[in-house]
Amino acid sequence: MDLLAFARGPGMQWATAIFVAGVLWRLVGVALLRRKPDLSAPRVAAKWKGLRLIVLRSWPRKEFLGGTAFTEVMGYVFHIGFLVALFFYLPHVLFFADVAQGLLGVTFKGVFGVAWPTLPGGIIYFASAVSVAALIAVLVHRLVNPVKRLISNFDDYFSWFVTIAPIATGMAAYSHIGAPYQTLLALHLLSVELLMVWFPFGKLMHAFTIFAARGSTGMLFERKGATL
Amino acid sequence: MQDEVFPLRFERAPAAVLTGNARPVLAEVAALAERFAESGAGGAVDLAAMPLSPADVDWLRGTLGRGEVSAVIEAAGASSVEETAFAGVWWVTHRNPLGEVVAELIEVAAVPAIIAAAREDAAAGAARLAAIVAAPAAEALA
Amino acid sequence: MNPAKTIGERLAEAGVSRRAFLKFCTALASMMALPPAAGPAMAQAIATRERPSVIWLPFQECTGCTESITRSHTPTLESLIFDLVSLDYQETLMAAAGHQAEAVLAAAMKENFGKYLLIVDGSVPLVEDGAYSCTAGRSNLALLKEAAQGAAAIICVGTCSSYGGIPRAAPNPTQAVPVSAVVKDRPIVNVPGCPPIPVVITGVLAHYLTFGNLPELDPLGRPKAFYGETIHDRCYRRPFYDQGRFAKTFDDEGARSGWCLYELGCKGPVTYNACATLKWNAGTSFPIQSGHGCLGCSEPDFWDRGSFYRPLAAADWGSAKTVGAAAAAGVALGAAAAWAARRRQDRFVKEAAAPADRKPEG
Amino acid sequence: MSATAADEKHPLELEGARVSVKKPEVRYDVQGEMSEAERVARAMQNFVKDFGRTAAIYMESCIHCGMCAEACHFHHVSGDPRHTPIWKLEPFKQAYKREYGPFAWIYRTLNLKPKVTVAELAEWQELLYDTCTVCGRCSLICPMGIDIASLVSQARHGMFQAGLVPHELWAVAERGAREGSPLGATPKVFADRVAWLADDHEIDIPLDKPKADVVVTMSSIEIMKYPDSIVATARILNRLGVDWTFRTDGYEATNFGLLSGNTAWQKKMTMKLIDAAIAAGAKTVVLPECGHAYTALRWMGANMLGRPLPFEVQHIAEFLADNIRSGKLRLKKVAKSVTFHDPCQIVRRGGAVEAPRIVLEALGVELREMEPAKGLNWCCGGGGGVVTIHRADRLRYKVYQLKMEQIEKTGAELAVTTCANCRQTFDDGQAHFKSEREMGSLLELVAENLSDGE
Structure with missing residues (x-):
């Protein structure tokens, strides 16, 4: 079995299984912890159930913008670049379509009436390049900024690596730089699998917990009338 | 008639599409032509090596047009050499004895190499000619 | 036949003009993806060489490769056989049969020992000492081992002899293996494909004739000149891939417009072959031009790599069952972790309460 | 170290700008004997x-x-x-x-x-x-x-x-748990103060009424250092004609259990208030100008009790705002520019953002908001028990300067807040920087400007 066959087959299967199991392990492990009900009389009925904070916290208040703009903007840039490449590049969409078909027996067209849109390779490549540039910028910032340097640990650097690796290898595969396409594709898949395997165990889990954390605070604060 | 047998209707030939690859090929030809005009050193573009659709090839052929010279070489199949509307730029098509295209090139030169007689062949021909000259007249007539 | 004569002399005797030969070499150069200027140089080189002896052994195969080479258009099979090489044994094509044919084989191997080119098509079954495929009462395995000893080089024609091919597909009942698994001490050139492009077979021979050595090979033993790039790289539909325009079914507008077949399972991006440039059937077309995705037939294990119609990107991520099992395991582990955390918490509450009366004072 | 020994070794510094433990000669930032x-x-x-x-x-x-x-x-x-x-x-x-x-x-x-x-x-x-x-x-x-x-x-x-609390904070909290008040405002001290203040200001201050609609509480800082708050509270409540009382079984709202991290002490102090209010059949418990007291009872009280509180809990500013809105409380206009310091626990985390501003509006002052204000306001630097910790002073004063710059920028004549802990932080800061400006109390400002016209 060559590298690509491994990456496409058993590698992907194991990564998927570990990803699914790990994510649920961590989410369920937290969700089933004790939660004491808040018996205090609410100031206002929290009718948004924490949703307001989930939305509000997506951009810093103007009072905080000065010191956080770089992190915020770069964060958005690399996230958007990553997500554009992830969700609008045809081979990726086909992979997700295959997963959706296999797991739920649905097609995007069947559910929404239209096919999932994809973007030309050039745009994906550009988005990836922008994402890589932003990721490098945030890494440099992490190394240079005293606060970030102090609070960073293995998780931060490794999570950075497993995030940039699939984008970089994807770009290399797309443009056939450095090695035969199959090798590059295999490396790309393996880097994605590394991402999937690491995902549940590191800070990448914020992709899920961000909603729970913001929502919890939003719910607690909103009923107090506290500043969100 | 045909519809009854094959309920298929071809609205367009599947490959009759321009891919956008023809223009760079034309640019390469232009560069070769320029070099030839300046230094006399020509060159050739092998069309088989290019990812061209049939429509691309047609477009190139049409764009280059036809010039003053055309020749057919009967050597293990017919080869055609045609000057394009641009002097020194030749469209060369080699076919095998079955008439299948085996190579297609755009050559930039004073004369495509295939037309020129080789000196070995010329030597063989000269020898044969000399033999005829040396032979008695009757023998030659016979 | 007098092997001392050069090819050039033989050609001249046969009345082949220099023009014809130059044209032939131009076509060869084009086919081998050499620069157009290489044609005249090749003409010079080939003309001064002797004809090599070629022995062609078919093993566990379907004769498709032989079929393919008989459709070679450059050079024509006739000229290849009679003018450029001395094809001394090819059981399908030769006139001789039975003991006579085997005698020819033995004679050719003896006469040209150490010098002949051995062409093999078909894989070699190993089970039961190779009894699943025999010629004249001898197993392919034994024949190969013997023939390889005197071969200057071995050219594996087709995916079967190169990588095992379809005989080797799971569950591989005959334990078929490629030639390279049996012969370790001879140079081997793989010309994979099911079948290989005919002109690639002759192209490899032409290279041997031109340069007197074997072409440069990639890590899978394939000549780089023909297998250096993927079908996808040289495909005339590639621009549509880059533009994001894809045929979604075999009869939609995209298919009719000649858009990329990636979504329909085309394996072009991971298949190294020259189909897109050399094409098939006298340069008429190739699968993608005819509207069907590439099957990847020249790659190892192509038969076992899932459906030909599954997009390349639809990797084998598992099944609903395995993912469901992983999910169940995850939920169970999470529940167990939460349970353990709660128990730990209960214990802490108890332990923290026990010394609570002891005031932390000096 | 016994309780009395602790008091002798680290007597409370009641006269200074802040109420704290006298700077200890020996640091006891580790408590108890433990491996x-x-x-x-x-x-x-x-x-x-x-x-x-x-x-x-x-x-x-x-x-x-x-x-x-x-x-x-x-x-x-x-x-x-x-x-x-x-x-x-x-x-x-x-x-x-x-x-x-x-x-x-x-x-x-x-x-x-x-x-x-x-x-x-x-x-x-x-x-x-x-x-x-x-x-x-x-x-x-x-x-x-x-x-x-x-x-x-x-x-x-x-x-x-783990016995790893800054010693001053521990000492204050410990005393709170032991005596019922971190600063020595024991029920007896409190009763004496109330009697003396009532006498001094010729005002009726109900104490230990068995039943009352409103039970009012005080912070120890106010009792010991800002007793005018007691008078101001009495004056306003009497004017409103509310059936109210202080109770010696539950008057002290400061919660150093919360600040220091002792949940048992926190619960003990919170339960005193809850039990007293229940005993009095109170409909409302009014909390003093104290930030952490607000968090401790308003948002954590019910959870300590284990069921919803059978009464309403209001910060004094909220109580005032309600009565202003209902028209019961009328105030004289104060022709001054005022800036308001938002106490973190009451405004940012407590949600009482508008109440103090309603009160200020009723006072007719020109409110000059700080930048930033309300929920984004900079903290005074003294909350969370920090003001009791001497070794924290150096940095705390820098934080305090940040706050003062903010206040000075508004150019307001008057600065008020509605948290006694903030007030003592300001007093201490002003003393340190030898500044003239005072931090006023919203409650006292209201009490001083009760409208005579009925």
Whole structure:
């Protein structure tokens, strides 16, 4: 079995299984912890159930913008670049379509009436390049900024690596730089699998917990009338 | 008639599409032509090596047009050499004895190499000619 | 036949003009993806060489490769056989049969020992000492081992002899293996494909004739000149891939417009072959031009790599069952972790309460 | 050290600008006799024992973006990366992962997160107590929405039980638990004060009425240092004609149990108030101008009791605003420009944003808001028990300067707040910087400007 066959087959299967199991392990492990009900009389009925904070916290208040703009903007840039490449590049969409078909027996067209849109390779490549540039910028910032340097640990650097690796290898595969396409594709898949395997165990889990954390605070604060 | 047998209707030939690859090929030809005009050193573009659709090839052929010279070489199949509307730029098509295209090139030169007689062949021909000259007249007539 | 004569002399005797030969070499150069200027140089080189002896052994195969080479258009099979090489044994094509044919084989191997080119098509079954495929009462395995000893080089024609091919597909009942698994001490050139492009077979021979050595090979033993790039790289539909325009079914507008077949399972991006440039059937077309995705037939294990119609990107991520099992395991582990955390918490509450009366004072 | 010995060794400094323990000759930032292992164990136990789903989600969500540093006044003035709010929790994040999180078993088995050491906890004492007022400003910047302040409070639970509390804070809290008031305002002292004030100001101050609609509470800072607040409260409530009382079985709203991290003490003090209010059949409990008192009863009281409180809890500013809105309370106009300092626990985290502003509007002042104000306001730097810790002074004064610059920028004639702890922080700061400006009390401003016209 060559590298690509491994990456496409058993590698992907194991990564998927570990990803699914790990994510649920961590989410369920937290969700089933004790939660004491808040018996205090609410100031206002929290009718948004924490949703307001989930939305509000997506951009810093103007009072905080000065010191956080770089992190915020770069964060958005690399996230958007990553997500554009992830969700609008045809081979990726086909992979997700295959997963959706296999797991739920649905097609995007069947559910929404239209096919999932994809973007030309050039745009994906550009988005990836922008994402890589932003990721490098945030890494440099992490190394240079005293606060970030102090609070960073293995998780931060490794999570950075497993995030940039699939984008970089994807770009290399797309443009056939450095090695035969199959090798590059295999490396790309393996880097994605590394991402999937690491995902549940590191800070990448914020992709899920961000909603729970913001929502919890939003719910607690909103009923107090506290500043969100 | 045909519809009854094959309920298929071809609205367009599947490959009759321009891919956008023809223009760079034309640019390469232009560069070769320029070099030839300046230094006399020509060159050739092998069309088989290019990812061209049939429509691309047609477009190139049409764009280059036809010039003053055309020749057919009967050597293990017919080869055609045609000057394009641009002097020194030749469209060369080699076919095998079955008439299948085996190579297609755009050559930039004073004369495509295939037309020129080789000196070995010329030597063989000269020898044969000399033999005829040396032979008695009757023998030659016979 | 007098092997001392050069090819050039033989050609001249046969009345082949220099023009014809130059044209032939131009076509060869084009086919081998050499620069157009290489044609005249090749003409010079080939003309001064002797004809090599070629022995062609078919093993566990379907004769498709032989079929393919008989459709070679450059050079024509006739000229290849009679003018450029001395094809001394090819059981399908030769006139001789039975003991006579085997005698020819033995004679050719003896006469040209150490010098002949051995062409093999078909894989070699190993089970039961190779009894699943025999010629004249001898197993392919034994024949190969013997023939390889005197071969200057071995050219594996087709995916079967190169990588095992379809005989080797799971569950591989005959334990078929490629030639390279049996012969370790001879140079081997793989010309994979099911079948290989005919002109690639002759192209490899032409290279041997031109340069007197074997072409440069990639890590899978394939000549780089023909297998250096993927079908996808040289495909005339590639621009549509880059533009994001894809045929979604075999009869939609995209298919009719000649858009990329990636979504329909085309394996072009991971298949190294020259189909897109050399094409098939006298340069008429190739699968993608005819509207069907590439099957990847020249790659190892192509038969076992899932459906030909599954997009390349639809990797084998598992099944609903395995993912469901992983999910169940995850939920169970999470529940167990939460349970353990709660128990730990209960214990802490108890332990923290026990010394609570002891005031932390000096 | 016995209780009295503690008092002798560290007598309360009642006359200074702030109410605190006299600067101790010997530092007792470690309490009790325990082995190191026991300290660590107790820190972890008490940190984890009150943990729940919400805190766990917070612990799972931090992405180490470092933005919280931008919101923290201590980091703002020091530039010290250790003052990054989330870093203040580092040993406890480790403890969470090792002891409680979903992967705790893996972390323990592979020892990926080593056991926290006493040295680390001692080092973090400064970060958790000296440089955090639990003001919760950082909770507003976190892109993950983590309420970092609540985690600091939880970390203090562990620190307290490990006997690793800054000594002054511990001494104040301990006295609060022992005597019922951290600053020595025992029921007897309180009763004496009330009698003396009633006498002095010729005002009726009801004490220990068996039944009353409104039970009013005071903070020890007010009782000992700002007794005018007692008078002001009585004056307003009497004017409103409310059936109210102070009760010696539950008058002290300050909650150093909360600040120091002793949940048992916190509960004990909160329950006193609740029991007294229930005994009086109160419909409303009015909390004094005290930030942490508000959090302790308004938002945590019901959870201490284990059921919803059978009465309403209002901060005095909310009580005033309600009566202004209903027209019962009429005030004279004050022709001055005023800036209002938002106490973190009441405004940012308590949600009483508009009440003080309604009161100020009724006073007809020209309100000059600080930049930023309301929920984004900079903390005075003295909350969370920090003002009691002497060794924290140097940095705290820098934080205080930040606050004062903010106030000066408004150019307002008067600065008022509605938290006694903020007031004493201001008084101390003004004394330190030898400044003239005073920090007024909203309550007293109202009491001084009650409209005579009926």
